[in-house]
Amino acid sequence: MSHSAATSTAVPAVGMAVTASALHVTRGKVPVLRGLDFSIQAGRITGLLGPSGSGKTTLMRAIMGVQVLTSGSVQVLGQPAGHPDLRHRVGYVTQSPSVYPDLTVEANVRYFGAMHRKGRAEAAEAIAAVGLEPQARQKTGDLSGGQLSRVSLACALVARPSVLVLDEPTVGLDPVLRADLWDRFRSMAEAGTTLLVSSHVMEEASHCGSLLLLREGKLLAQLTPAELSQRGHSADLEKAFLHIIQDAAKTPGGSPEKTVRS
C-alpha cells in the first residue's frame, strides 16, 4: 500500500472543520442524539467511539447532511451540513460498500472520480492508497469483503476531500492492512485532511488525535487518547472507556460527566 501524502484541497490545519451545537436527532420515535455540542479540529484524525447503537452512524449522517435534525445545527467547513458547496469537499464511506459489482475496481474509482472532475491519475493514486493495484482490473463483485470495502474507500479518496467521514473503515481487514490504512489516514491528516473515523475497537483510538466518546446518544467526553487513559485509570483504552462509562452511569440522572475538550 502506498503511503504518499495525499494532495487534497484541505483547509489549513487551523480552526474547526465541523461544529455541532445542541444537536438532537430522533429516528422513528427514538431520541438517538440527545443534545451534542462539540467541534472537530481541521487537519486531524478524530475517532468516534461508542457502543453499538450509541448513535455514531446517525451523527455521521448528520455531518453529511443526510439526516433530518430534530433541533440544533451542524456546520461543516463553515457551511450548514449538506450545503451544495460541500459536495466536492466532504467524502463519506458508509459501513456497507456502495460500488458497482459489474465494473472493475478501476472503472468504479474512475466513475466516482469523474463526478468530482478527477481523472486517471487520481484514480490510480486512490487505488494504490488502499493497496488494490493487483486487483485494479478485476470485477468488483468477485472481490473479498475486505477488498470490497477498500474499493469503497478508494471511491471516496479519489475526490481528495477536505473532510473524510469513515464509518468503521477497518472492519474485516487483517492487522497488516489495518495498520497500513491508519498510516494512510495519518499522512492524509498531516497533509491537512480532516478525518472522522468511527470504530468499535478501542485499540484503534490510539491512532487518533482526538476522541469523541458517545453513549446512548450523549457525548461522554471529548479528549485525547492520553487523557482517556488517565481519566479511565488504565493504559488499556478499552478498560479506560468502560471505567468512564461506569462512572457516568453512577452520575445522578445518568447524565454524563463534564465534557473534557481537547
Ligand SMILES: Nc1ncnc2c1ncn2[C@@H]1O[C@H](COP(=O)(O)OP(=O)(O)OP(=O)(O)O)[C@@H](O)[C@H]1O
Ligand atoms: N431508521 C431508524 N428508525 C428508528 N430507529 C433507528 C433508525 N436508525 C437507527 N435507529 C436507532 O438509532 C440508534 C443509533 O443507531 P446508529 O446506527 O446511529 O448507532 P451506531 O452507534 O452507529 O451503531 P453500530 O455501532 O451498531 O453501527 C439505535 O438504537 C438504532 O436502533
